[in-house]
Amino acid sequence: MNSSLLSRATLPHGLLTPRGLLLRAAILALLFLACHAAGWRDHATVLCGTDPSAAGAHLQAFLGLIYVLAFVGFTAGAPILALGSGCLWLLDRWTLAAPSGRGTGLGGKEMI
Amino acid sequence: MMRITFTALAAIALLLGLPLLGAALTGHDVRQYTEFPPLTQYVTHAPFSRAAFVGLAILLLMAGLPFIARIVQSNDAFEPREPDRHPFPRWGWFGLAAGAVSWMLAWTRFDWFAPLQSFTFSPLWFSYIVVVNAFTQWRAGRCSLTSRPGFMAVLFLVSAGFWWFFEYLNRFVQNWAYQNVEGLSSMEYFIFATLPFSTVLPAVLGTYELLQTFPRLSVGMEKFISIRWARPRVLAVAGLLLAGISLAGIGVWPDYLFPFLWVSPLMVIVCLQTLRGQSTIFSPARFGFWRDIFLWALAALVCGFFWEMWNYKSLARWVYIVPFVQRFHIFEMPILGYSGYLTFGLECAVISDAVGRWCNKRQPPAIMRRATIRTLLALLAGAVLWLPFMHVFFKPPNLADYRADAGIPPRAAALAARQMELWSDPDLRQKEFLKMRRSNAEWDFMARTYFVLALSNMALREPGSANSHLVIIDSIIDETIRLEKENGIYHFLMDYARFSPFRNSGQRSLFQDGEIALMLAARRLVREKESYRPLLTERLRLMETQLRESRLLCGESYPDQCWMFCNAIAIDAFRMADALDGSDHSNLIAAWLQSVKQNLVDPSTGLLYSSFTLDGRPLDGPEGSSIWMIAHSLQLVDPDFAADQYRRARRELGRTALGFGWAREWPKSWKGPVDVDSGPVIPILNISPGSSGLAILAAAAFDDRLYLSALITSLNYGGLPTRKDGRLRYCASNPVGDAVLLYALVQGPLWETVNRKLSTSQPASDLQKEVKQ
Numbered sequence: 001m002n003s004s005l006l007s008r009a010t011l012p013h014g015l016l017t018p019r020g021l022l023l024r025a026a027i028l029a030l031l032f033l034a035c036h037a038a039g040w041r042d043h044a045t046v047l048c049g050t051d052p053s054a055a056g057a058h059l060q061a062f063l064g065l066i067y068v069l070a071f072v073g074f075t076a077g078a079p080i081l082a083l084g085s086g087c088l089w090l091l092d093r094w095t096l097a098a099p100s101g102r103g104t105g106l107g108g109k110e111m112i
Numbered sequence: 113m114m115r116i117t118f119t120a121l122a123a124i125a126l127l128l129g130l131p132l133l134g135a136a137l138t139g140h141d142v143r144q145y146t147e148f149p150p151l152t153q154y155v156t157h158a159p160f161s162r163a164a165f166v167g168l169a170i171l172l173l174m175a176g177l178p179f180i181a182r183i184v185q186s187n188d189a190f191e192p193r194e195p196d197r198h199p200f201p202r203w204g205w206f207g208l209a210a211g212a213v214s215w216m217l218a219w220t221r222f223d224w225f226a227p228l229q230s231f232t233f234s235p236l237w238f239s240y241i242v243v244v245n246a247f248t249q250w251r252a253g254r255c256s257l258t259s260r261p262g263f264m265a266v267l268f269l270v271s272a273g274f275w276w277f278f279e280y281l282n283r284f285v286q287n288w289a290y291q292n293v294e295g296l297s298s299m300e301y302f303i304f305a306t307l308p309f310s311t312v313l314p315a316v317l318g319t320y321e322l323l324q325t326f327p328r329l330s331v332g333m334e335k336f337i338s339i340r341w342a343r344p345r346v347l348a349v350a351g352l353l354l355a356g357i358s359l360a361g362i363g364v365w366p367d368y369l370f371p372f373l374w375v376s377p378l379m380v381i382v383c384l385q386t387l388r389g390q391s392t393i394f395s396p397a398r399f400g401f402w403r404d405i406f407l408w409a410l411a412a413l414v415c416g417f418f419w420e421m422w423n424y425k426s427l428a429r430w431v432y433i434v435p436f437v438q439r440f441h442i443f444e445m446p447i448l449g450y451s452g453y454l455t456f457g458l459e460c461a462v463i464s465d466a467v468g469r470w471c472n473k474r475q476p477p478a479i480m481r482r483a484t485i486r487t488l489l490a491l492l493a494g495a496v497l498w499l500p501f502m503h504v505f506f507k508p509p510n511l512a513d514y515r516a517d518a519g520i521p522p523r524a525a526a527l528a529a530r531q532m533e534l535w536s537d538p539d540l541r542q543k544e545f546l547k548m549r550r551s552n553a554e555w556d557f558m559a560r561t562y563f564v565l566a567l568s569n570m571a572l573r574e575p576g577s578a579n580s581h582l583v584i585i586d587s588i589i590d591e592t593i594r595l596e597k598e599n600g601i602y603h604f605l606m607d608y609a610r611f612s613p614f615r616n617s618g619q620r621s622l623f624q625d626g627e628i629a630l631m632l633a634a635r636r637l638v639r640e641k642e643s644y645r646p647l648l649t650e651r652l653r654l655m656e657t658q659l660r661e662s663r664l665l666c667g668e669s670y671p672d673q674c675w676m677f678c679n680a681i682a683i684d685a686f687r688m689a690d691a692l693d694g695s696d697h698s699n700l701i702a703a704w705l706q707s708v709k710q711n712l713v714d715p716s717t718g719l720l721y722s723s724f725t726l727d728g729r730p731l732d733g734p735e736g737s738s739i740w741m742i743a744h745s746l747q748l749v750d751p752d753f754a755a756d757q758y759r760r761a762r763r764e765l766g767r768t769a770l771g772f773g774w775a776r777e778w779p780k781s782w783k784g785p786v787d788v789d790s791g792p793v794i795p796i797l798n799i800s801p802g803s804s805g806l807a808i809l810a811a812a813a814f815d816d817r818l819y820l821s822a823l824i825t826s827l828n829y830g831g832l833p834t835r836k837d838g839r840l841r842y843c844a845s846n847p848v849g850d851a852v853l854l855y856a857l858v859q860g861p862l863w864e865t866v867n868r869k870l871s872t873s874q875p876a877s878d879l880q881k882e883v884k885q
Contacts (some may be wrong), residue, residue: 045834048801062133080491080495087490087493088490092486
């Protein structure tokens with residue numbers, strides 16, 4: 001995925017829109033699944049102070065930390081973003097007028 | 113805005129990750145770079161080199177002289193306009209007065225000011241910021257402090273993170289080190305460092321704005337050399353590669369790549385901006401406009417002079433160790449080191465500009481504010497909806513799956529299956545135990561002890577499985593004793609045990625003798641094994657000799673270092689031996705209990721000290737990784753005292769929130785050093801995985817079901833359980849942690865067996881009476 005594709009995937013929906021929040025939740029989930037599929041869960045033993053590599057290189061410790069962060073992002077961050085997306089959608093629907101779709105965040109222009 | 117955000121995120125990822133990645137890939141221990149507070153010096157620097165000094169000086173002169181020449185030439189023809197006159201603001205006088213007082217206090221040593229002597233940097237630099245803004249207001253009629261207060265507030269916050277980043281990079285090159293800050297705890301160090309760090313960007317910005325009011329300083333810079341690149345993107349890629357490689361290499365070759373600490377962050381940001389089609393700080397140079405670049409560099413140099421000057425005689429101060437050029441100092445900084453401030457000024461410019469753009473939103477402020485507030489409210493609602501219920505997904509639906517009064521709970525059986533796999537596969541065991549030994553050789557030893565204790569309890573819970581369990585128990589005990597015999601007592605001790613001799617006459621470690629005795633006794637309690645009887649008797653004899661040599665009836669685990677954990681286990685071994693062989697160590701046990709209660713209790717918490725010298729001087733306070741097991745051990749010899757210790761530990765160390773439970777490593781009242789036995793501690797919440805794991809043992813032993821349930825919820829979340837073919841392990845743990853968990857879930861029958869045997873020979877109340885006397 002080149003940078004322009006990544007940009008189009010992430011940029012059109014700013015952080016301040018329901019779709020944007022949902023997209024970021026999905027990104028967190030995908031990041032975690034990628035780390036899990038890569039088997040980095042086994043390296044999380046770095047959390048208890050044990051170097052996950054017996055051979056001496058410490059890359060696995062670094063990957064273990066990445067996995068833990070991705071895990072927290074998936075278990076705490078993504079649900080909050082997803083629920084926040086729903087709450088923002090409800091809030092937009094009930095509180096804002098929507099001339100030309102602007103400000104709704106639903107297929108409208110990005111807020112930022 | 114999103115392009116800026118993407119650029120910022122990419123820059124942050126590169127700047128933070130590359131140095132660590134480079135160090136990790138080349139086999140460096142990354143833990144030294146994450147030490148906090150960063151006090152250990154581990155980089156040896158190259159000595160002064162005349163050739164390097166002269167070469168660098170020539171390069172700097174060649175780079176700087178054209179600018180100076182241009183300014184001098186342009187000043188001849190320059191006719192400044194008459195400046196508008198503005199009153200010097202009153203708050204400026206306050207800044208001057210505060211600065212003068214702070215300067216005096218920083219450079220003097222009054223007895224009455226001693227408690228605050230280390231903290232003069234912050235008031236001095238806050239005063240400086242006020243003063244430079246006051247002078248700018250006086251000369252130009254406005255300044256950022258009064259015209260953009262919100263922006264300045266954000267800049268203070270960003271500045272703290274900005275300079276912490278350079279402190280992080282310094283971990284790899286160690287070009288500067290702080291003195292007279294050793295007594296601070298981690299939190300104190302963080303707070304008292306963050307405050308002065310927050311003044312960096314505002315100080316440089318304020319100085320830049322003040323220098324702008326002196327047009328003679330930069331005359332000629334608005335029409336200077338034009339620099340245009342035919343292929344800026346190609347150059348940006350090359351620059352990014354160079355910066356990336358140098359950042360990755362600063363920990364590997366600090367003597368040669370240390371200048372990139374000051375250059376690479378700027379290169380990374382500018383190259384990323386170029387690649388994304390954004391303007392950079394060097395964009396005006398295409399048209400010969402160098403004024404801002406020049407003034408920002410000069411501003412940082414001016415601030416650098418004041419930083420170094422005020423640091424020079426302050427108590428809490430920094431010193432430099434710069435390879436090859438460590439000579440001809442102005443204050444603490446070698447003269448060529450001041451060149452680093454020039455590029456640092458440009459980095460301050462880039463960050464300040466980014467903060468300014470972020471504060472100056474493109475869309476009408478009202479719309480952005482509403483959108484931001486709505487989104488924040490929505491996220492808050494999301495957090496309120498999710499966080500209180502998140503624990504439901506990890507809470508044990510049935511605690512009996514983990515802890516039961518009889519039989520082997522399913523989770524315990526799965527944990528045991530994994531442990532048995534380790535002990536039946538020598539290659540796997542060696543691989544896993546080697547990982548543990550690299551951190552702490554004690555964990556290898558303790559994994560054996562806890563698994564033997566667990567198997568002993570399992571054998572008592574299900575006598576039908578005793579035969580297979582005893583085979584494993586015997587193999588563990590035999591191998592442990594063999595390794596001790598072949599390699600000496602240091603095989604299971606950390607390296608510092610060799611630094612000095614033990615003080616006890618037998619040169620023994622109670623840590624090893626106590627746990628081996630406990631394993632032997634546990635095995636014999638399940639089923640007698642005659643060959644272990646003399647081994648146990650001999651261990652007890654050695655331990656008793658060591659205890660009785662000490663005024664406090666306590667034994668060394670390390671030279672002149674007694675661990676309450678080990679002493680309590682040793683006392684348990686005596687008690688188990690009494691149950692097995694009809695011996696009578698009740699006087700010794702009673703005397704030991706009296707001694708520890710009188711001499712080794714932390715007065716602020718009422719908890720036993722974790723470690724102390726033979727003379728009784730505390731070394732560590734009540735440490736979570738120890739006190740939970742101590743309380744459990746005491747159940748065998750003094751149930752009332754044990755319950756009291758558990759209640760206190762629960763109060764001081766046990767925490768629950770949102771359905772999750774954890775344990776701190778240290779009580780709030782104790783400012784103890786980090787002990788490597790503890791393992792990492794997650795800051796702010798002070799979550800100690802080691803303490804939390806042992807808290808599960810104590811909560812199970814004292815039947816504290818609510819806390820146990822909360823702890824297991826945290827275990828299921830943060831422990832990262834993994835099941836494979838019916839075998840359970842926790843990925844965030846290690847074999848000793850899993851062995852402790854297994855023991856926690858099955859413990860009980862062994863202690864009950866001891867008490868039952870003793871009650872038939874001695875009324876339980878007799879020992880209590882002796883203890884109370």
